[in-house]
Amino acid sequence: MLVIAGILVFIIPKFQEFFTSAGKAPPALTMLVVALSESLQRKWYFYLSAAIGIPILLKQWINTPDGKATFDRLAIRAPVFGEVVQKSAVARLTRTLSTLLASGVGLIDAIDISARTSGNAVIEEALMQCKKSVTQGRTFAHPLAKQKAIPEMVVQMIGIGEHSGTLDVMLGKIADFYEDEVETAVKTMTSLIEPLLMVVLGGIIAVLVIAMYLPIFQMGDVVGQ
Numbered sequence: 001m002l003v004i005a006g007i008l009v010f011i012i013p014k015f016q017e018f019f020t021s022a023g024k025a026p027p028a029l030t031m032l033v034v035a036l037s038e039s040l041q042r043k044w045y046f047y048l049s050a051a052i053g054i055p056i057l058l059k060q061w062i063n064t065p066d067g068k069a070t071f072d073r074l075a076i077r078a079p080v081f082g083e084v085v086q087k088s089a090v091a092r093l094t095r096t097l098s099t100l101l102a103s104g105v106g107l108i109d110a111i112d113i114s115a116r117t118s119g120n121a122v123i124e125e126a127l128m129q130c131k132k133s134v135t136q137g138r139t140f141a142h143p144l145a146k147q148k149a150i151p152e153m154v155v156q157m158i159g160i161g162e163h164s165g166t167l168d169v170m171l172g173k174i175a176d177f178y179e180d181e182v183e184t185a186v187k188t189m190t191s192l193i194e195p196l197l198m199v200v201l202g203g204i205i206a207v208l209v210i211a212m213y214l215p216i217f218q219m220g221d222v223v224g225q
Helices: 002-022 028-042 044-062 065-077 081-102 107-116 121-135 152-164 167-224
Strands: none
Touching: 002 028, 002 167, 028 044, 028 167, 044 065, 065 081, 065 121, 081 107, 081 121, 081 167, 107 121, 152 167
16 A cells, blocks of 8 residues: 555656646546546545544444444355354364363353354354253254354264263364364465465556556657657
């Protein structure tokens, strides 16, 4: 953002002086870039306030109960990132459940604590619905199978753990699996961020350069003819 703003504020005006002296209307793309440059120079305070204020307001909104619930729903359904968010929440959930059950905490209390520490409102809501069913004497896996936010493999392994009496061990294995999955996914995404940013930045700068040189190319064609 700083690089692009610097180009628009300091470099584009130099070209604009040349276009004005040429006495010919530049192409539409050039006019658009010039208008953006002029807007950024005249209303820089507006763009600066938006760049600082929007993230602050967004963070305050996320800190509210409704905002967090809405943001978590959007995050878990987001393409690419949503799967990582879901796996991370499931890993945290199963690890907490495994630790609590191994420490002798009852299943209902363990579900209640794990729901609050899951870090995602969607997972928390799914667990609280399961808690109601467990208090009525049903197995944990039965209501969990109805929750779309919980992967099917997790439900099956929890069911096996309940039948074999090794629920805490099985939850620990689920947590190990998903923690490895999250670590691999994060490493892959991190390695892709830098080249992706370079491509995006290079594309934007290429558009700006083309917009500024189009009038020069046109003038060259006229002189050649």
